[in-house]
Amino acid sequence: MTVIIMTVIILFLTGMQAGTPYFVKRTVVFGVTIPEGHTEDSKLAQYKKYYMTGTLLTGLTSAITFIVLSLNDSTEATIVGSGLALQFFTLLISMILYVVFHTKTAKQKQDNEWGATLKQIRVVDLSSRSADEMLPTIYFTLPMTITIGLIIYTIINYEHLPHLIPTHWGPTGAPDAFSEKNPFTAVALLLILLVMQGMMSAINYFTKKSGIKLNATNKNKSKIQQLTFRKYTSWFLFLTTLLTTLLLAFFQLTIIHEEIGGTLLLITAPLGFLVISLVGAAIYAYKIGQGGARIQIDLEEQTPQGITDVDEDRYWKAGVFYVNKNDPSIFVEKRFGVGWTINLGNPIGYFILFGPIAVILAIAFFL
Missing domain, CATH: 1.10.132 (Topoisomerase I; Chain A, domain 4)
Structure with missing residues:
Protein backbone atom coordinates (compact mmCIF):
# COMPACT_ATOMS: atom_id res chain seq x y z
CA MET A 1 0.00 0.00 0.00
CA ALA A 116 8.79 49.20 -24.70
CA THR A 117 6.47 51.37 -26.81
CA LEU A 118 3.29 50.57 -24.87
CA LYS A 119 1.80 52.76 -22.17
CA GLN A 120 1.62 50.92 -18.85
CA ILE A 121 -1.62 51.37 -16.91
CA ARG A 122 -3.20 49.83 -13.83
CA VAL A 123 -6.94 49.12 -14.01
CA VAL A 124 -8.98 49.66 -10.85
CA ASP A 125 -12.66 48.69 -10.66
CA LEU A 126 -14.26 49.56 -7.32
CA SER A 127 -17.30 47.42 -8.12
CA SER A 128 -15.12 44.29 -8.14
CA ARG A 129 -14.75 44.35 -4.35
CA SER A 130 -18.51 44.37 -3.77
CA ALA A 131 -18.92 41.42 -6.17
CA ASP A 132 -16.24 39.33 -4.44
CA GLU A 133 -17.72 36.00 -3.28
CA MET A 134 -14.83 34.67 -1.22
CA LEU A 135 -16.05 32.88 1.91
CA PRO A 136 -16.42 34.96 5.07
CA THR A 137 -13.78 33.99 7.64
CA ILE A 138 -16.58 32.96 10.02
CA TYR A 139 -16.92 29.73 8.00
CA PHE A 140 -13.52 28.63 9.28
CA THR A 141 -14.81 28.65 12.86
CA LEU A 142 -16.75 25.43 12.11
CA PRO A 143 -13.63 23.21 11.90
CA MET A 144 -12.16 25.05 14.89
CA THR A 145 -15.33 24.38 16.90
CA ILE A 146 -15.02 20.66 16.11
CA THR A 147 -11.43 20.68 17.35
CA ILE A 148 -12.19 22.56 20.57
CA GLY A 149 -15.07 20.15 21.22
CA LEU A 150 -12.70 17.20 20.79
CA ILE A 151 -10.18 18.75 23.18
CA ILE A 152 -12.90 18.98 25.84
CA TYR A 153 -14.05 15.42 25.07
CA THR A 154 -10.46 14.14 25.38
CA ILE A 155 -10.02 15.84 28.77
CA ILE A 156 -13.27 14.29 29.99
CA ASN A 157 -12.08 10.83 28.89
CA TYR A 158 -8.48 11.29 29.99
CA GLU A 159 -8.59 8.33 32.42
CA HIS A 160 -9.61 5.99 29.58
CA LEU A 161 -6.68 6.90 27.31
CA PRO A 162 -3.95 4.28 26.76
CA HIS A 163 -0.62 4.58 28.58
CA LEU A 164 1.13 5.24 25.25
CA ILE A 165 -0.40 7.97 23.06
CA PRO A 166 0.07 7.65 19.27
CA THR A 167 1.81 10.76 17.89
CA HIS A 168 2.33 9.71 14.28
CA TRP A 169 0.53 7.51 11.78
CA GLY A 170 2.17 5.79 8.81
CA PRO A 171 0.93 5.72 5.20
CA THR A 172 -1.26 2.68 6.00
CA GLY A 173 -3.02 4.50 8.84
CA ALA A 174 -1.37 2.49 11.61
CA PRO A 175 0.34 4.44 14.43
CA ASP A 176 4.13 4.13 14.29
CA ALA A 177 5.30 6.57 17.00
CA PHE A 178 4.17 6.98 20.61
CA SER A 179 4.66 9.17 23.69
CA GLU A 180 3.83 8.50 27.32
CA LYS A 181 0.42 9.74 28.39
CA ASN A 182 0.22 13.15 30.02
CA PRO A 183 -2.20 16.09 29.66
CA PHE A 184 -0.06 17.61 26.89
CA THR A 185 0.44 14.51 24.70
CA ALA A 186 -3.25 13.65 25.08
CA VAL A 187 -4.30 16.77 23.15
CA ALA A 188 -1.10 17.58 21.18
CA LEU A 189 -2.56 16.37 17.88
CA LEU A 190 -5.60 18.60 18.37
CA LEU A 191 -3.43 21.59 19.32
CA ILE A 192 -1.49 21.17 16.06
CA LEU A 193 -4.79 20.94 14.18
CA LEU A 194 -6.09 24.09 15.89
CA VAL A 195 -2.96 26.02 14.90
CA MET A 196 -3.34 24.83 11.29
CA GLN A 197 -6.98 25.91 11.26
CA GLY A 198 -6.04 29.34 12.60
CA MET A 199 -3.44 29.70 9.86
CA MET A 200 -5.95 28.71 7.15
CA SER A 201 -8.47 31.17 8.55
CA ALA A 202 -5.89 33.97 8.51
CA ILE A 203 -4.86 33.13 4.93
CA ASN A 204 -8.49 33.30 3.81
CA TYR A 205 -9.03 36.61 5.65
CA PHE A 206 -5.97 38.34 4.19
CA THR A 207 -6.37 36.95 0.65
CA LYS A 208 -9.90 38.34 0.74
CA LYS A 209 -8.39 41.75 1.49
CA SER A 210 -5.77 41.50 -1.26
CA GLY A 211 -6.04 43.64 -4.35
CA ILE A 212 -7.99 42.51 -7.43
CA LYS A 213 -5.79 43.14 -10.47
CA LEU A 214 -7.57 43.35 -13.81
CA ASN A 215 -6.07 43.00 -17.28
CA ALA A 216 -5.76 46.37 -18.99
CA THR A 217 -6.69 44.99 -22.41
CA ASN A 218 -9.43 42.58 -21.30
CA LYS A 219 -10.97 44.28 -18.29
CA ASN A 220 -14.41 42.63 -18.23
CA LYS A 221 -13.18 39.14 -19.03
CA SER A 222 -10.40 39.28 -16.47
CA LYS A 223 -12.83 40.60 -13.85
CA ILE A 224 -15.03 37.51 -14.21
CA GLN A 225 -11.99 35.23 -14.15
CA GLN A 226 -10.52 36.93 -11.08
CA LEU A 227 -13.73 36.81 -9.07
CA THR A 228 -14.35 33.17 -10.00
CA PHE A 229 -10.77 32.25 -9.10
CA ARG A 230 -11.03 33.96 -5.72
CA LYS A 231 -14.35 32.30 -4.91
CA TYR A 232 -13.24 28.77 -5.74
CA THR A 233 -9.83 29.24 -4.12
CA SER A 234 -11.60 30.20 -0.90
CA TRP A 235 -13.90 27.17 -1.10
CA PHE A 236 -10.97 24.88 -1.88
CA LEU A 237 -9.10 26.18 1.17
CA PHE A 238 -12.16 25.68 3.38
CA LEU A 239 -12.85 22.15 2.14
CA THR A 240 -9.18 21.21 2.57
CA THR A 241 -9.32 22.52 6.15
CA LEU A 242 -12.53 20.57 6.80
CA LEU A 243 -11.13 17.33 5.34
CA THR A 244 -7.96 17.68 7.42
CA THR A 245 -10.09 18.29 10.50
CA LEU A 246 -12.17 15.16 9.90
CA LEU A 247 -9.10 12.99 9.32
CA LEU A 248 -7.22 14.14 12.43
CA ALA A 249 -10.43 14.06 14.48
CA PHE A 250 -10.83 10.42 13.45
CA PHE A 251 -7.28 9.64 14.58
CA GLN A 252 -7.96 11.37 17.91
CA LEU A 253 -11.11 9.34 18.44
CA THR A 254 -9.18 6.12 17.80
CA ILE A 255 -6.90 7.12 20.69
CA ILE A 256 -9.88 7.52 23.03
CA HIS A 257 -11.85 4.55 21.67
CA GLU A 258 -9.43 1.97 20.31
CA GLU A 259 -12.27 -0.19 19.05
CA ILE A 260 -13.41 2.42 16.50
CA GLY A 261 -13.11 1.49 12.85
CA GLY A 262 -10.70 -1.39 12.85
CA THR A 263 -7.80 -2.02 10.47
CA LEU A 264 -9.79 -1.48 7.27
CA LEU A 265 -11.02 1.98 8.27
CA LEU A 266 -7.57 2.99 9.48
CA ILE A 267 -6.30 2.26 5.99
CA THR A 268 -9.17 3.72 3.97
CA ALA A 269 -9.51 6.98 5.97
CA PRO A 270 -6.08 8.46 5.11
CA LEU A 271 -6.21 6.90 1.64
CA GLY A 272 -9.60 8.49 1.00
CA PHE A 273 -8.30 11.82 2.25
CA LEU A 274 -5.32 11.57 -0.10
CA VAL A 275 -7.41 10.62 -3.14
CA ILE A 276 -10.00 13.36 -2.57
CA SER A 277 -7.29 15.99 -1.97
CA LEU A 278 -5.24 15.08 -5.05
CA VAL A 279 -8.24 14.76 -7.37
CA GLY A 280 -9.67 18.02 -6.04
CA ALA A 281 -6.37 19.85 -6.56
CA ALA A 282 -6.02 18.47 -10.10
CA ILE A 283 -9.56 19.47 -11.08
CA TYR A 284 -9.11 22.89 -9.52
CA ALA A 285 -5.84 23.53 -11.40
CA TYR A 286 -7.17 22.24 -14.73
CA LYS A 287 -10.62 23.87 -14.61
CA ILE A 288 -9.79 27.17 -12.89
CA GLY A 289 -6.07 27.78 -13.40
CA GLN A 290 -4.08 30.60 -11.84
CA GLY A 291 -6.15 33.76 -11.62
CA GLY A 292 -8.97 31.97 -13.47
CA ALA A 293 -6.80 31.69 -16.58
CA ARG A 294 -8.45 28.43 -17.71
CA ILE A 295 -12.02 29.69 -17.30
CA GLN A 296 -13.51 30.18 -20.75
CA ILE A 297 -15.48 33.42 -21.04
CA ASP A 298 -17.65 33.95 -24.12
CA LEU A 299 -17.59 37.72 -24.06
CA GLU A 300 -17.14 40.23 -26.85
CA GLU A 301 -14.83 42.98 -25.70
CA GLN A 302 -13.13 45.79 -27.54
CA THR A 303 -9.38 45.57 -26.95
CA PRO A 304 -7.68 48.96 -26.43
CA GLN A 305 -4.54 49.55 -28.47
CA GLY A 306 -1.18 50.88 -27.32
CA ILE A 307 -1.53 49.94 -23.66
CA THR A 308 -0.41 47.13 -21.40
CA ASP A 309 -0.52 46.18 -17.73
CA VAL A 310 1.95 47.72 -15.33
CA ASP A 311 5.14 45.64 -15.51
CA GLU A 312 5.89 44.43 -11.97
CA ASP A 313 8.78 42.12 -12.87
CA ARG A 314 11.11 44.16 -10.66
CA TYR A 315 9.12 43.11 -7.60
CA TRP A 316 9.30 39.39 -8.45
CA LYS A 317 12.66 37.86 -7.64
CA ALA A 318 13.23 34.99 -10.10
CA GLY A 319 9.53 35.32 -10.88
CA VAL A 320 8.66 33.48 -7.66
CA PHE A 321 9.34 35.69 -4.63
CA TYR A 322 7.28 38.88 -4.38
CA VAL A 323 8.91 41.75 -2.48
CA ASN A 324 7.03 45.06 -2.56
CA LYS A 325 6.93 47.25 0.54
CA ASN A 326 4.56 49.66 -1.21
CA ASP A 327 1.88 46.99 -1.76
CA PRO A 328 -0.45 46.67 1.27
CA SER A 329 -1.51 43.18 0.15
CA ILE A 330 -0.11 40.47 2.41
CA PHE A 331 -0.91 37.67 -0.03
CA VAL A 332 -0.70 37.95 -3.82
CA GLU A 333 -1.38 35.54 -6.66
CA LYS A 334 1.49 33.29 -7.64
CA ARG A 335 3.15 33.83 -10.97
CA PHE A 336 4.16 30.21 -11.38
CA GLY A 337 1.81 27.74 -9.80
CA VAL A 338 -1.79 27.91 -8.63
CA GLY A 339 -2.79 29.78 -5.49
CA TRP A 340 -1.26 32.54 -3.41
CA THR A 341 2.15 33.51 -2.05
CA ILE A 342 3.16 36.01 0.60
CA ASN A 343 4.42 39.52 -0.03
CA LEU A 344 7.91 39.29 1.48
CA GLY A 345 7.93 43.07 1.71
CA ASN A 346 5.17 42.95 4.34
CA PRO A 347 6.31 41.57 7.74
CA ILE A 348 2.76 40.54 8.71
CA GLY A 349 2.97 37.78 6.08
CA TYR A 350 5.94 36.22 7.87
CA PHE A 351 3.96 36.09 11.11
CA ILE A 352 0.88 34.53 9.49
CA LEU A 353 2.80 31.83 7.63
CA PHE A 354 5.88 31.08 9.70
CA GLY A 355 4.44 31.78 13.17
CA PRO A 356 2.06 28.77 13.09
CA ILE A 357 4.78 26.57 11.57
CA ALA A 358 7.10 27.47 14.48
CA VAL A 359 4.36 26.63 16.99
CA ILE A 360 3.65 23.27 15.32
CA LEU A 361 7.36 22.40 15.32
CA ALA A 362 7.57 23.36 19.00
CA ILE A 363 4.62 21.10 19.86
CA ALA A 364 6.16 18.23 17.87
CA PHE A 365 9.53 18.76 19.59
CA PHE A 366 8.06 18.25 23.06
CA LEU A 367 6.18 15.07 22.15
Whole structure:
Protein backbone atom coordinates (compact mmCIF):
# COMPACT_ATOMS: atom_id res chain seq x y z
CA MET A 1 0.00 0.00 0.00
CA THR A 2 2.84 2.40 0.87
CA VAL A 3 4.44 1.79 -2.55
CA ILE A 4 1.17 2.64 -4.31
CA ILE A 5 0.64 5.80 -2.25
CA MET A 6 4.18 7.07 -2.82
CA THR A 7 4.04 6.29 -6.54
CA VAL A 8 0.74 8.14 -6.91
CA ILE A 9 2.17 11.18 -5.11
CA ILE A 10 5.26 11.23 -7.35
CA LEU A 11 3.10 11.03 -10.48
CA PHE A 12 0.71 13.67 -9.14
CA LEU A 13 3.55 16.10 -8.40
CA THR A 14 4.97 15.41 -11.85
CA GLY A 15 1.68 16.12 -13.59
CA MET A 16 1.03 19.31 -11.63
CA GLN A 17 4.54 20.66 -12.18
CA ALA A 18 4.60 19.74 -15.86
CA GLY A 19 1.25 21.41 -16.49
CA THR A 20 2.00 24.62 -14.58
CA PRO A 21 3.02 26.72 -17.63
CA TYR A 22 -0.45 26.00 -19.06
CA PHE A 23 -2.33 26.69 -15.80
CA VAL A 24 -1.10 30.28 -15.39
CA LYS A 25 -2.10 33.44 -17.20
CA ARG A 26 -1.04 33.82 -20.84
CA THR A 27 0.53 37.18 -20.00
CA VAL A 28 2.89 35.64 -17.41
CA VAL A 29 5.38 33.10 -18.78
CA PHE A 30 7.86 31.52 -16.34
CA GLY A 31 7.29 34.43 -13.97
CA VAL A 32 7.89 37.10 -16.62
CA THR A 33 5.26 39.63 -17.71
CA ILE A 34 4.56 39.30 -21.44
CA PRO A 35 2.49 42.04 -23.17
CA GLU A 36 -0.51 41.07 -25.28
CA GLY A 37 0.55 40.42 -28.85
CA HIS A 38 3.63 38.47 -27.81
CA THR A 39 2.05 35.77 -25.66
CA GLU A 40 1.91 33.36 -28.61
CA ASP A 41 5.57 33.83 -29.54
CA SER A 42 7.02 30.59 -30.95
CA LYS A 43 10.03 30.73 -28.63
CA LEU A 44 7.83 30.93 -25.56
CA ALA A 45 5.73 28.00 -26.78
CA GLN A 46 8.96 26.06 -27.29
CA TYR A 47 10.16 26.84 -23.75
CA LYS A 48 6.87 25.59 -22.30
CA LYS A 49 7.09 22.32 -24.23
CA TYR A 50 10.72 21.76 -23.22
CA TYR A 51 9.87 22.41 -19.57
CA MET A 52 6.87 20.08 -19.66
CA THR A 53 8.83 17.31 -21.43
CA GLY A 54 11.79 17.58 -19.05
CA THR A 55 9.55 17.50 -15.97
CA LEU A 56 7.51 14.55 -17.25
CA LEU A 57 10.62 12.52 -18.07
CA THR A 58 12.09 13.28 -14.64
CA GLY A 59 8.89 12.32 -12.84
CA LEU A 60 8.40 9.08 -14.78
CA THR A 61 12.03 8.14 -14.19
CA SER A 62 11.60 8.84 -10.47
CA ALA A 63 8.44 6.71 -10.31
CA ILE A 64 10.09 3.77 -12.10
CA THR A 65 13.22 4.07 -9.94
CA PHE A 66 11.09 4.11 -6.79
CA ILE A 67 9.19 0.97 -7.82
CA VAL A 68 12.43 -0.87 -8.62
CA LEU A 69 13.99 0.16 -5.28
CA SER A 70 10.86 -0.92 -3.43
CA LEU A 71 10.96 -4.37 -5.03
CA ASN A 72 14.58 -4.82 -3.95
CA ASP A 73 14.11 -3.57 -0.37
CA SER A 74 10.60 -3.77 1.05
CA THR A 75 11.22 -2.38 4.56
CA GLU A 76 8.75 0.37 5.45
CA ALA A 77 11.42 2.91 6.45
CA THR A 78 13.37 2.41 3.20
CA ILE A 79 10.26 2.70 1.04
CA VAL A 80 9.12 5.92 2.71
CA GLY A 81 12.65 7.39 2.66
CA SER A 82 13.28 6.64 -1.01
CA GLY A 83 9.79 7.85 -1.93
CA LEU A 84 10.32 11.21 -0.21
CA ALA A 85 13.81 11.55 -1.71
CA LEU A 86 12.52 10.96 -5.24
CA GLN A 87 9.65 13.40 -4.72
CA PHE A 88 12.19 16.03 -3.68
CA PHE A 89 14.39 15.13 -6.66
CA THR A 90 11.47 15.58 -9.07
CA LEU A 91 10.62 18.97 -7.59
CA LEU A 92 14.28 20.02 -7.61
CA ILE A 93 14.73 19.23 -11.31
CA SER A 94 11.49 21.03 -12.18
CA MET A 95 12.74 24.07 -10.22
CA ILE A 96 16.05 24.01 -12.09
CA LEU A 97 14.20 23.82 -15.41
CA TYR A 98 12.00 26.72 -14.30
CA VAL A 99 15.03 28.90 -13.52
CA VAL A 100 16.57 28.07 -16.91
CA PHE A 101 13.44 29.02 -18.85
CA HIS A 102 12.68 32.01 -16.62
CA THR A 103 16.10 33.38 -17.58
CA LYS A 104 15.57 32.62 -21.27
CA THR A 105 12.10 34.23 -21.26
CA ALA A 106 13.37 37.38 -19.53
CA LYS A 107 16.19 37.64 -22.08
CA GLN A 108 13.77 37.11 -24.98
CA LYS A 109 11.60 39.92 -23.66
CA GLN A 110 14.56 42.26 -23.17
CA ASP A 111 16.24 41.54 -26.48
CA ASN A 112 13.03 42.13 -28.43
CA GLU A 113 11.98 45.11 -26.30
CA TRP A 114 8.47 43.74 -25.82
CA GLY A 115 6.19 46.41 -24.41
CA ALA A 116 8.79 49.20 -24.70
CA THR A 117 6.47 51.37 -26.81
CA LEU A 118 3.29 50.57 -24.87
CA LYS A 119 1.80 52.76 -22.17
CA GLN A 120 1.62 50.92 -18.85
CA ILE A 121 -1.62 51.37 -16.91
CA ARG A 122 -3.20 49.83 -13.83
CA VAL A 123 -6.94 49.12 -14.01
CA VAL A 124 -8.98 49.66 -10.85
CA ASP A 125 -12.66 48.69 -10.66
CA LEU A 126 -14.26 49.56 -7.32
CA SER A 127 -17.30 47.42 -8.12
CA SER A 128 -15.12 44.29 -8.14
CA ARG A 129 -14.75 44.35 -4.35
CA SER A 130 -18.51 44.37 -3.77
CA ALA A 131 -18.92 41.42 -6.17
CA ASP A 132 -16.24 39.33 -4.44
CA GLU A 133 -17.72 36.00 -3.28
CA MET A 134 -14.83 34.67 -1.22
CA LEU A 135 -16.05 32.88 1.91
CA PRO A 136 -16.42 34.96 5.07
CA THR A 137 -13.78 33.99 7.64
CA ILE A 138 -16.58 32.96 10.02
CA TYR A 139 -16.92 29.73 8.00
CA PHE A 140 -13.52 28.63 9.28
CA THR A 141 -14.81 28.65 12.86
CA LEU A 142 -16.75 25.43 12.11
CA PRO A 143 -13.63 23.21 11.90
CA MET A 144 -12.16 25.05 14.89
CA THR A 145 -15.33 24.38 16.90
CA ILE A 146 -15.02 20.66 16.11
CA THR A 147 -11.43 20.68 17.35
CA ILE A 148 -12.19 22.56 20.57
CA GLY A 149 -15.07 20.15 21.22
CA LEU A 150 -12.70 17.20 20.79
CA ILE A 151 -10.18 18.75 23.18
CA ILE A 152 -12.90 18.98 25.84
CA TYR A 153 -14.05 15.42 25.07
CA THR A 154 -10.46 14.14 25.38
CA ILE A 155 -10.02 15.84 28.77
CA ILE A 156 -13.27 14.29 29.99
CA ASN A 157 -12.08 10.83 28.89
CA TYR A 158 -8.48 11.29 29.99
CA GLU A 159 -8.59 8.33 32.42
CA HIS A 160 -9.61 5.99 29.58
CA LEU A 161 -6.68 6.90 27.31
CA PRO A 162 -3.95 4.28 26.76
CA HIS A 163 -0.62 4.58 28.58
CA LEU A 164 1.13 5.24 25.25
CA ILE A 165 -0.40 7.97 23.06
CA PRO A 166 0.07 7.65 19.27
CA THR A 167 1.81 10.76 17.89
CA HIS A 168 2.33 9.71 14.28
CA TRP A 169 0.53 7.51 11.78
CA GLY A 170 2.17 5.79 8.81
CA PRO A 171 0.93 5.72 5.20
CA THR A 172 -1.26 2.68 6.00
CA GLY A 173 -3.02 4.50 8.84
CA ALA A 174 -1.37 2.49 11.61
CA PRO A 175 0.34 4.44 14.43
CA ASP A 176 4.13 4.13 14.29
CA ALA A 177 5.30 6.57 17.00
CA PHE A 178 4.17 6.98 20.61
CA SER A 179 4.66 9.17 23.69
CA GLU A 180 3.83 8.50 27.32
CA LYS A 181 0.42 9.74 28.39
CA ASN A 182 0.22 13.15 30.02
CA PRO A 183 -2.20 16.09 29.66
CA PHE A 184 -0.06 17.61 26.89
CA THR A 185 0.44 14.51 24.70
CA ALA A 186 -3.25 13.65 25.08
CA VAL A 187 -4.30 16.77 23.15
CA ALA A 188 -1.10 17.58 21.18
CA LEU A 189 -2.56 16.37 17.88
CA LEU A 190 -5.60 18.60 18.37
CA LEU A 191 -3.43 21.59 19.32
CA ILE A 192 -1.49 21.17 16.06
CA LEU A 193 -4.79 20.94 14.18
CA LEU A 194 -6.09 24.09 15.89
CA VAL A 195 -2.96 26.02 14.90
CA MET A 196 -3.34 24.83 11.29
CA GLN A 197 -6.98 25.91 11.26
CA GLY A 198 -6.04 29.34 12.60
CA MET A 199 -3.44 29.70 9.86
CA MET A 200 -5.95 28.71 7.15
CA SER A 201 -8.47 31.17 8.55
CA ALA A 202 -5.89 33.97 8.51
CA ILE A 203 -4.86 33.13 4.93
CA ASN A 204 -8.49 33.30 3.81
CA TYR A 205 -9.03 36.61 5.65
CA PHE A 206 -5.97 38.34 4.19
CA THR A 207 -6.37 36.95 0.65
CA LYS A 208 -9.90 38.34 0.74
CA LYS A 209 -8.39 41.75 1.49
CA SER A 210 -5.77 41.50 -1.26
CA GLY A 211 -6.04 43.64 -4.35
CA ILE A 212 -7.99 42.51 -7.43
CA LYS A 213 -5.79 43.14 -10.47
CA LEU A 214 -7.57 43.35 -13.81
CA ASN A 215 -6.07 43.00 -17.28
CA ALA A 216 -5.76 46.37 -18.99
CA THR A 217 -6.69 44.99 -22.41
CA ASN A 218 -9.43 42.58 -21.30
CA LYS A 219 -10.97 44.28 -18.29
CA ASN A 220 -14.41 42.63 -18.23
CA LYS A 221 -13.18 39.14 -19.03
CA SER A 222 -10.40 39.28 -16.47
CA LYS A 223 -12.83 40.60 -13.85
CA ILE A 224 -15.03 37.51 -14.21
CA GLN A 225 -11.99 35.23 -14.15
CA GLN A 226 -10.52 36.93 -11.08
CA LEU A 227 -13.73 36.81 -9.07
CA THR A 228 -14.35 33.17 -10.00
CA PHE A 229 -10.77 32.25 -9.10
CA ARG A 230 -11.03 33.96 -5.72
CA LYS A 231 -14.35 32.30 -4.91
CA TYR A 232 -13.24 28.77 -5.74
CA THR A 233 -9.83 29.24 -4.12
CA SER A 234 -11.60 30.20 -0.90
CA TRP A 235 -13.90 27.17 -1.10
CA PHE A 236 -10.97 24.88 -1.88
CA LEU A 237 -9.10 26.18 1.17
CA PHE A 238 -12.16 25.68 3.38
CA LEU A 239 -12.85 22.15 2.14
CA THR A 240 -9.18 21.21 2.57
CA THR A 241 -9.32 22.52 6.15
CA LEU A 242 -12.53 20.57 6.80
CA LEU A 243 -11.13 17.33 5.34
CA THR A 244 -7.96 17.68 7.42
CA THR A 245 -10.09 18.29 10.50
CA LEU A 246 -12.17 15.16 9.90
CA LEU A 247 -9.10 12.99 9.32
CA LEU A 248 -7.22 14.14 12.43
CA ALA A 249 -10.43 14.06 14.48
CA PHE A 250 -10.83 10.42 13.45
CA PHE A 251 -7.28 9.64 14.58
CA GLN A 252 -7.96 11.37 17.91
CA LEU A 253 -11.11 9.34 18.44
CA THR A 254 -9.18 6.12 17.80
CA ILE A 255 -6.90 7.12 20.69
CA ILE A 256 -9.88 7.52 23.03
CA HIS A 257 -11.85 4.55 21.67
CA GLU A 258 -9.43 1.97 20.31
CA GLU A 259 -12.27 -0.19 19.05
CA ILE A 260 -13.41 2.42 16.50
CA GLY A 261 -13.11 1.49 12.85
CA GLY A 262 -10.70 -1.39 12.85
CA THR A 263 -7.80 -2.02 10.47
CA LEU A 264 -9.79 -1.48 7.27
CA LEU A 265 -11.02 1.98 8.27
CA LEU A 266 -7.57 2.99 9.48
CA ILE A 267 -6.30 2.26 5.99
CA THR A 268 -9.17 3.72 3.97
CA ALA A 269 -9.51 6.98 5.97
CA PRO A 270 -6.08 8.46 5.11
CA LEU A 271 -6.21 6.90 1.64
CA GLY A 272 -9.60 8.49 1.00
CA PHE A 273 -8.30 11.82 2.25
CA LEU A 274 -5.32 11.57 -0.10
CA VAL A 275 -7.41 10.62 -3.14
CA ILE A 276 -10.00 13.36 -2.57
CA SER A 277 -7.29 15.99 -1.97
CA LEU A 278 -5.24 15.08 -5.05
CA VAL A 279 -8.24 14.76 -7.37
CA GLY A 280 -9.67 18.02 -6.04
CA ALA A 281 -6.37 19.85 -6.56
CA ALA A 282 -6.02 18.47 -10.10
CA ILE A 283 -9.56 19.47 -11.08
CA TYR A 284 -9.11 22.89 -9.52
CA ALA A 285 -5.84 23.53 -11.40
CA TYR A 286 -7.17 22.24 -14.73
CA LYS A 287 -10.62 23.87 -14.61
CA ILE A 288 -9.79 27.17 -12.89
CA GLY A 289 -6.07 27.78 -13.40
CA GLN A 290 -4.08 30.60 -11.84
CA GLY A 291 -6.15 33.76 -11.62
CA GLY A 292 -8.97 31.97 -13.47
CA ALA A 293 -6.80 31.69 -16.58
CA ARG A 294 -8.45 28.43 -17.71
CA ILE A 295 -12.02 29.69 -17.30
CA GLN A 296 -13.51 30.18 -20.75
CA ILE A 297 -15.48 33.42 -21.04
CA ASP A 298 -17.65 33.95 -24.12
CA LEU A 299 -17.59 37.72 -24.06
CA GLU A 300 -17.14 40.23 -26.85
CA GLU A 301 -14.83 42.98 -25.70
CA GLN A 302 -13.13 45.79 -27.54
CA THR A 303 -9.38 45.57 -26.95
CA PRO A 304 -7.68 48.96 -26.43
CA GLN A 305 -4.54 49.55 -28.47
CA GLY A 306 -1.18 50.88 -27.32
CA ILE A 307 -1.53 49.94 -23.66
CA THR A 308 -0.41 47.13 -21.40
CA ASP A 309 -0.52 46.18 -17.73
CA VAL A 310 1.95 47.72 -15.33
CA ASP A 311 5.14 45.64 -15.51
CA GLU A 312 5.89 44.43 -11.97
CA ASP A 313 8.78 42.12 -12.87
CA ARG A 314 11.11 44.16 -10.66
CA TYR A 315 9.12 43.11 -7.60
CA TRP A 316 9.30 39.39 -8.45
CA LYS A 317 12.66 37.86 -7.64
CA ALA A 318 13.23 34.99 -10.10
CA GLY A 319 9.53 35.32 -10.88
CA VAL A 320 8.66 33.48 -7.66
CA PHE A 321 9.34 35.69 -4.63
CA TYR A 322 7.28 38.88 -4.38
CA VAL A 323 8.91 41.75 -2.48
CA ASN A 324 7.03 45.06 -2.56
CA LYS A 325 6.93 47.25 0.54
CA ASN A 326 4.56 49.66 -1.21
CA ASP A 327 1.88 46.99 -1.76
CA PRO A 328 -0.45 46.67 1.27
CA SER A 329 -1.51 43.18 0.15
CA ILE A 330 -0.11 40.47 2.41
CA PHE A 331 -0.91 37.67 -0.03
CA VAL A 332 -0.70 37.95 -3.82
CA GLU A 333 -1.38 35.54 -6.66
CA LYS A 334 1.49 33.29 -7.64
CA ARG A 335 3.15 33.83 -10.97
CA PHE A 336 4.16 30.21 -11.38
CA GLY A 337 1.81 27.74 -9.80
CA VAL A 338 -1.79 27.91 -8.63
CA GLY A 339 -2.79 29.78 -5.49
CA TRP A 340 -1.26 32.54 -3.41
CA THR A 341 2.15 33.51 -2.05
CA ILE A 342 3.16 36.01 0.60
CA ASN A 343 4.42 39.52 -0.03
CA LEU A 344 7.91 39.29 1.48
CA GLY A 345 7.93 43.07 1.71
CA ASN A 346 5.17 42.95 4.34
CA PRO A 347 6.31 41.57 7.74
CA ILE A 348 2.76 40.54 8.71
CA GLY A 349 2.97 37.78 6.08
CA TYR A 350 5.94 36.22 7.87
CA PHE A 351 3.96 36.09 11.11
CA ILE A 352 0.88 34.53 9.49
CA LEU A 353 2.80 31.83 7.63
CA PHE A 354 5.88 31.08 9.70
CA GLY A 355 4.44 31.78 13.17
CA PRO A 356 2.06 28.77 13.09
CA ILE A 357 4.78 26.57 11.57
CA ALA A 358 7.10 27.47 14.48
CA VAL A 359 4.36 26.63 16.99
CA ILE A 360 3.65 23.27 15.32
CA LEU A 361 7.36 22.40 15.32
CA ALA A 362 7.57 23.36 19.00
CA ILE A 363 4.62 21.10 19.86
CA ALA A 364 6.16 18.23 17.87
CA PHE A 365 9.53 18.76 19.59
CA PHE A 366 8.06 18.25 23.06
CA LEU A 367 6.18 15.07 22.15
